[in-house]
Amino acid sequence: PSRLPGYATHQVGVAGAVFDDSTKKVLVVQDRNKLKNMWKFPGGLSEPGEDIGDTAVREVFEETGVRSEFRSLLSIRQQHSHPGAFGMSDMYLVCRLQPLSFTINFCQQECLKCEWIDLENLARTKHTTPITSRVARLLLYGHREGFDKIDLSMEEVPAVYTGLFYKLYHRELPESYRAAVGTD
Amino acid sequence: PSRLPGYATHQVGVAGAVFDDSTKKVLVVQDRNKLKNMWKFPGGLSEPGEDIGDTAVREVFEETGVRSEFRSLLSIRQQHSHPGAFGMSDMYLVCRLQPLSFTINFCQQECLKCEWIDLENLARTKHTTPITSRVARLLLYGHREGFDKIDLSMEEVPAVYTGLFYKLYHRELPESYRAAVGTD
Numbered sequence: 149p150s151r152l153p154g155y156a157t158h159q160v161g162v163a164g165a166v167f168d169d170s171t172k173k174v175l176v177v178q179d180r181n182k183l184k185n186m187w188k189f190p191g192g193l194s195e196p197g198e199d200i201g202d203t204a205v206r207e208v209f210e211e212t213g214v215r216s217e218f219r220s221l222l223s224i225r226q227q228h229s230h231p232g233a234f235g236m237s238d239m240y241l242v243c244r245l246q247p248l249s250f251t252i253n254f255c256q257q258e259c260l261k262c263e264w265i266d267l268e269n270l271a272r273t274k275h276t277t278p279i280t281s282r283v284a285r286l287l288l289y290g291h292r293e294g295f296d297k298i299d300l301s302m303e304e305v306p307a308v309y310t311g312l313f314y315k316l317y318h319r320e321l322p323e324s325y326r327a328a329v330g331t332d
Numbered sequence: 333p334s335r336l337p338g339y340a341t342h343q344v345g346v347a348g349a350v351f352d353d354s355t356k357k358v359l360v361v362q363d364r365n366k367l368k369n370m371w372k373f374p375g376g377l378s379e380p381g382e383d384i385g386d387t388a389v390r391e392v393f394e395e396t397g398v399r400s401e402f403r404s405l406l407s408i409r410q411q412h413s414h415p416g417a418f419g420m421s422d423m424y425l426v427c428r429l430q431p432l433s434f435t436i437n438f439c440q441q442e443c444l445k446c447e448w449i450d451l452e453n454l455a456r457t458k459h460t461t462p463i464t465s466r467v468a469r470l471l472l473y474g475h476r477e478g479f480d481k482i483d484l485s486m487e488e489v490p491a492v493y494t495g496l497f498y499k500l501y502h503r504e505l506p507e508s509y510r511a512a513v514g515t516d
Contacts, residue, residue: 156340156420157380183492196341197412197421224408224484227491227498228381236340237381239423271509278489279500285509286502298503300408300484305462307411308367314411316463318470319482319503325455325469 158237163191164204166216166245167287173264174287175214175247176280180260187265187276189242189283199315201302204243212262213253216245220299221317223283242283244290244299267291296320342421347375348388350400350429351471357448358471359398359431360464364444371449371460373426373467383499385486388427396446397437400429404483405501407467426467428474428483451475480504 166175166189176187190211194203201218208216225240254262270276271284290298300317307314350359350373360371374395378387385402392400409424438446454460455468474482484501491498 156343157378158342158344158423159340160342160421160423186492194341194421199412200410221408223500223502224405225489225498225500226384227496228383229494229496237344237378239342239344277492282489282500282502282505285505289505289509305409305466308370308461312411312413314409316407316409316466318407318466321466321469321473325473 156236158239160194160200160203161191161238161240162194162200162203162207163189163240163242164208164216164245165189165222165242165283165287166208166214166247167267167291168247168250168264169291171264172267172291174267174270174284175208175212175252176263176265176270176276177211177254177259178261180256180258183277184260185275186280187270187273188280190259190262191242200241201243201315204241204245208245211255211258213249213251215248217248218302219244219246220295220301222286222298222300223279225279240279242279244287244295342423344378344384344387345375345422345424346378346384346387346391347373347424347426348392348400348429349373349406349426349467349471350392350398350431351451351475352431352434352448353475355448356451356475358451358454358468359392359396359436360447360449360454360460361395361438361443362445364440364442367461368444369459370464371454371457372464374443374446375426384425385427385499388425388429392429395439395442397433397435399432401432402486403428403430404479404485406470406482406484407463409463424463426463428471428479 177190190208192207223242227238271288286298301320304313305316361374374392376391407426411422455472470482485504488497489500
């Protein structure tokens with residue numbers, strides 16, 4: 149049933165998996181304060197009104213100094229009773245980003261280390277979180293078999309009555325299916 | 333950068349696309365109050381602490397009387413300045429559900445109509461919302477080519493330190509990639 153007015157129940161965090169297909173390296177950090185000695189993707193919380201791809205690009209830049217561009221959504225995690233979320237639920241998304249620069253200039257307050265590391269090493273190491281390891285393997289699969297195997301592509305779609313647009317993420321749909329009639 | 337404490341910025345809504353592969357029919361409703369004459373999937377807002385698959389199954393049952401089971405996540409929409417969201421952002425997810433019962437007993441307060449309709453008709457009609465039309469085409473693609481083409485599968489993964497589990501959604505990863513070592 150509809151229950152208006154709704155209320156915000158989730159914080160949204162986004163990580164950026166910046167992967168360079170030509171060198172097979174991916175950008176990872178180690179937190180200064182928590183998860184020591186664990187490689188993970190840079191990321192953080194969305195600002196109000198910020199699209200997830202923009203959060204990923206911004207957080208990657210703030211943490212690592214590397215500029216990048218949104219490519220796709222890879223993974224969604226929902227977690228309740230998250231320690232940092234104070235009773236709220238947490239939606240955590242991982243995006244695939246294309247690097248536009250490579251020089252690291254990382255935030256010393258947040259990060260202990262920041263490196264471009266070989267994707268196979270990240271997929272194999274024990275020094276990482278379960279979700280990072282899983283996404284590293286997804287990237288490896290995409291690198292070898294084509295990113296269409298792992299990507300959710302993004303598209304702007306008009307809202308029905310408001311004149312606004314929203315962003316929709318799903319598997320790529322073949323042209324023959326997109327071309328079918330309908331209101332979009 | 334981390335900004336603790338975080339705060340909830342999003343409401344989460346979930347729709348259920350209940351599709352019966354054997355009859356090629358999908359369960360749709362027409363709202364009583366808004367979007368008149370537009371077929372859409374039943375759905376509504378997540379309760380605090382509720383997993384998205386559970387929201388989809390619950391809302392489908394409450395609106396239509398049909399029992400179903402979670403199969404996969406199909407699509408994610410992020411929208412800001414959503415009219416019903418009062419300044420919050422809105423994350424709207426569509427799940428694929430397997431019907432466990434077929435008799436419709438719909439909520440007269442919410443719905444004007446509720447029917448099992450042919451999936452091809454839903455993919456083709458103009459009497460639907462853009463996102464419903466898009467998901468109908470995704471389902472058609474999945475029905476014809478295999479649901480692995482469109483599904484994000486769900487898995488429970490342990491959190492690093494808390495002893496809790498969370499649910500992770502991404503493309504199915506081939507066994508050879510899952511078997512690689514790592515902490516999960």
